[in-house]
Amino acid sequence: MILLEHINKTYHNGAPLHVLKGIDLEIKEGEMVSIMGASGSGKSTLLNILGILDTYDTGKYYLNHVLIKDLSETKAAELRNKMIGFVFQSFNLITFKNAMENVALPLYYQGVSRKKRNQMALEYLEKMGLKEWAKHMPSELSGGQKQRVAIARALIARPQIILADEPTGALDSKTSKEVIHILREVNKEGMTMVIVTHERAIAEETDKIIYLKDGVIESIMVAK
């Protein structure tokens, strides 16, 4: 599903900062992997490249056998919309839209009619156990609920992979467990999933843990 060949990335903010130093990685379809590493290890940069939110300098990145390189912003937006679902640490829901509208947003950018996308959004919210909260604004939801809305939003466009950036970073341990459980459930339905985290407990729930250190993959640990 994901194939990285010798990815290099350097930031040029003042002094050049070589963040990723030749990453080779393969993530198979249906896998659930986590990326761990100290801050500054390059894990977020890696996730951004995987999410086509950032570019890389050299190497090759294949997403579902498509080479992702030098894309126009329009093309990148289209690929993000169709192939990738994002879950963020700070949920990143749009504050002035209710839960249902937030979930429906990726379909809006696909040009799906309002009626159809709202209906689909309700279905996905139901899966997350949030049907009765559909008309609530994000500010009226708890952290766990917000993250479940965000997961519903990530899933609605039926992407190839889910990229989660510290999905439990802003949640207490009980809710964290719930969220990771939901992600696991989604994964069981065949969704490929990449989670960036610094919580060992979360990482251990995944199939594979990739340790990053100073821009290189230090080790890959396969869970039992």
Add this chain to the structure above:
Amino acid sequence: MFDLDRFEEIWLTISRNKVRSFLTGFGVFWGLFMLIIMMGAGAGLQHGMFEGVEGFATNSCFLGAGQTSVPYKGFQKGRQWNIHNSDLDILMHSIPELAYVSPILWGDRTPNNVAYEDNAGSYTVRGLHSNYKYIENPFLSQGRFINEVDILHRRKVCVIGTKVYEELFTKKTNPIGKYIRVNGIYYQVVGVASGVSDMNLGGRTSEAIAIPFTVMQQITNQGSVIHMLAAIAKDHYSVKEMSEKMKTVLKVHNNISPDDNQAVWAFNMEEVFKMYQYLFLGISILVWIVGSGTLIAGIIGVSNIMMVTVKERTKEIGIRRALGAKPMVIISQIVSESLTLTALAGLLGLCLGVLTLYLADVYWLQQAENVFLSDPSVSFVTAVASTILLMLSGLIAGAIPAMRALQIKAIDAIREE
């Protein structure tokens, strides 16, 4: 690609910050409102000024005899000379640009110089040629104007002004064929005329009596003397050149030095009209400059606020982009917002401006006496032009912040905590 969703999004963002949107929109509203009011007032001033001269031939000039200032052919300077009937034919024959010429003679205006039955009044008396009708375009409510036969046969007929008719014929009887006494002699009334314009030569047409100039010459015992000439140029000819030629011809035939600049005076209507036209052109240019300046200030306000909005919504825009909003979608979102705000505020300004002009016209100008403004309004073309200007400025006001929004990278926006 109009769809309800997009409009809803736009409306949501505009109405989310009502006070700010209102204040921003007010700048544009005020700009357009002022532009319309000023243009309307400018047009009103122009209408007011030109209303007084409407119908008057603008391609005309007036000439008269003065004192010579240069000794010539044995004549001393300071000689008083006169234009004579013979000059008319010479002028008509030697100047091809000349379309019509009419002599004007002045009669006495003494107290109660005009009388009919028991009524009398004091009015201007003019001796005119039938061609005079081309110069002033008098409107004849009854009867006819003086014609060439009247002039040839020196008929004692007269055309009376509407006001003269009202004051002398108090019983509203038909004046045609009646005899009125003018300066001691009876004339038969053949027409009732009113000047379309308020322009007047020694008195308004509506308050004057016109008689054939030949009759005037005979009765006042003036021979063939003419007091003044009124002339009209043919279409597409310069009145200035024509009046210069007329002066030259008159000088040649009356033994006046070609270098004498005082012997013949001329008054060029065309130049006066042109001066007015340039004046109003100047006024409207000034109005546009000031008005669009105000509008631009409003637009800059909109652009500024859109900039702030973009800054405020950095995160939201980032999320949208991560979720797959294409650059065009982001641009059109920002531009549509600015366009909607400017269009709403601007069109409101346009409508209120037009309404204000209309109300001012109906409830103030049409009631008031002696106002120099008349029919203050903006033309349809002006309204369309300012709407287009408004839309363009809305686009520009949105374009700059939209470009700024595009520079927001999804990652930066999402990372921003």
